[in-house]
Amino acid sequence: MSSPAVVPRPTASAIDERPLTRVQLWTIVLCGIVIILDGFDTQCMGFLVPVISENLNIPLAAFGPVLSAALVGLMIAAMASGPIADRWGRRWVVIVSVFIFALFALLTARATTLNELLLYRFLTGLGLGGAMPNAVALTSEYTPRRLQPIVVGAIFVGMPAGALIASQAASVMIPLWGWRSVFVLGGVLPLVVAIALVKFLPESVEWKTHKSRTGVPVKHLFTEGRALGTLLLWVPFFMNLLVLYFILSWLPALLRQSGMPISAGVQAVAMFSVGGIIGTLTEGRVMTAIGARTVLVVEFVLCAVLIVMLANRASSLTPMLFATLVLGICVQGAQAGLNALAAMFYPTDVRATGIGWALGVGRIGSIVGPSLGGVLLSLRWTPKEILIAGIAPAACAALAIAVASRLPQRANAFR
Structure with missing residues (x-):
């Protein structure tokens, strides 16, 4: 495929007025590949911890900080x-x-x-955290506004898809070449992609047009009537990623404590991931058809209902798998929708900052979620009680979106 350097690039106004061009499609594909790599690397450590623990003779309990290190790096970056x-x-x-x-x-x-694992995972997280929000911003700025919810939402299928690729790669590569080979693959692939990005990835036309803004970009998230909208946007980012990482981290263990076999936990996480792929692929089209507020509020309310269902049917395989499938659609679909919402809410000159800070606040939730599960277990809460506690963040997220949709400034993004 030809380099965008030799293909006429669309102007900012032409992007909204014309069909997608080859340059736009190529940019969207490249940014989508970056997000797939993010999903691969973010999730692969979870699959590898038991093998690394045995191979390096490190107690399994000592890996908590290692698992959190990449998330902390993601948040900061x-x-x-x-x-x-x-x-x-x-x-x-x-x-x-x-x-x-x-x-x-x-x-x-x-x-x-x-210590080496801790350091390298933290530094890996810095790279991952810098890539995603800017890939989202670039995607949104090369996408006509009428298609932004669909395209920005759809590229986030890369997160569950990357996790699925990581799980399959680990299952094949570990018996043949050991756990280190998975990280080699997770390093070589982005290295090749980075070289392709140097040659093919264009700069944002919108950013070039609006780059004259001076001052500290972060403060502009709270000016021109955006302060309350920014804070209300951060609430569902925090709450949704809290629920997402809580489910990924603790659902298998909680199901096991409820009397289910270990295989049921593996099936549940797989169904949650399949639901995530369905949710991210369909979120944008549904948001475009009936509005962001309606879709997101319904998803968060359904999350609360499904969590109650999961808590009460944790020992019944079929209802439990159905609940986790639909929960995956709602939670991960909502995350794709929130990312698209942030891209639409902020103007070009603070868009990357707005998306980055929203994702950063969300990453705090992704750290709190797994930690909260451990705290509640230490307090001797039952699996049912722990799962039902997930109603609170889902309800807070729904309320924040409902309130934000009534704001006068740029409220159309929330509707």
């Missing part, structure tokens, strides 16, 4: 990279971020101690 991209451009922030997580994924493959 998501918040820091947005302002950088809004001042200096999206293209090179995406490219450098992909190079960073490629490098440290390869170094993780050489780790021999717990």
Whole structure:
């Protein structure tokens, strides 16, 4: 395929007025590949921990900080990279971020101690956290506004798809070449993609038009009538990723405590991931048809209902699998919708900052969720009680979206 460098690039106004061009499609595909790599690397550590623990003779309980390290790096980089991209451009922030997580994924493959794993996973997280919000911003700015919910939502199928690829790769590669080979693959692939990004990824036309803004980009999230909208947007980002990572981290263990076999937990996570793929693929079209507010509020209310169903049917396989499938559609579909909503809510000159900070706040939720499960277990809560506690964040997210949709400034993004 020809480089965009030799193909006329659409102007900012032409993007909204004309059908998608080859440059736009190529940009969207490249950004989607970046998100697939993010999903691969973010989830692969969870599959590998038992094998690494045995191979390096490190107690399983010691891996908690290692699992959190990448999430902390993601949070920091998501918040820091947005302002950088809004001042200096999206293209090179995406490219450098992909190079960073490629490098440290390869170094993780050489780790021999717990401290090395901790350091390399944190630094990998910095790369991952810088790549995603700017890939989202670039995608939204090369997509006609009428298609933004569909396209921005759809590229997030890369997260569950990347996790699915990681699980399949791990199951094949570990018996043949050991756990280190998975990290080698997780480093070589983004390295190849980063080289392709240097050649083919264009800079945002919208950003070039609006890059004259001076000052600290973060403060502009709270000016021009955006302050309350920003805070209300952060609430569902935090709450939804809290629920998402709580389910991924604790559902198998809670099902086991409820008397289900270990295989049921594996099936539940698989159904949750399948639901995530369905949800992310369909979210944008549904949002375009009936509005962001209606879709997101219904999804969060359904999350609460499904959590209650899951808590009461945790020992019955078929109802439990159905509940986790639909829960995956709602939770991961809602996350794709929130990402599209953030891209539509913020203007070009603070879009990467807005998306980055929203994802950064969400990453705090992704750290709190798994930790909260451990705390509640230590307090001797039953699996049913722990699952029912998930109603609260879902309800808070629904309420925040409902309130935000009534704001006068840029409220059309929430409707």
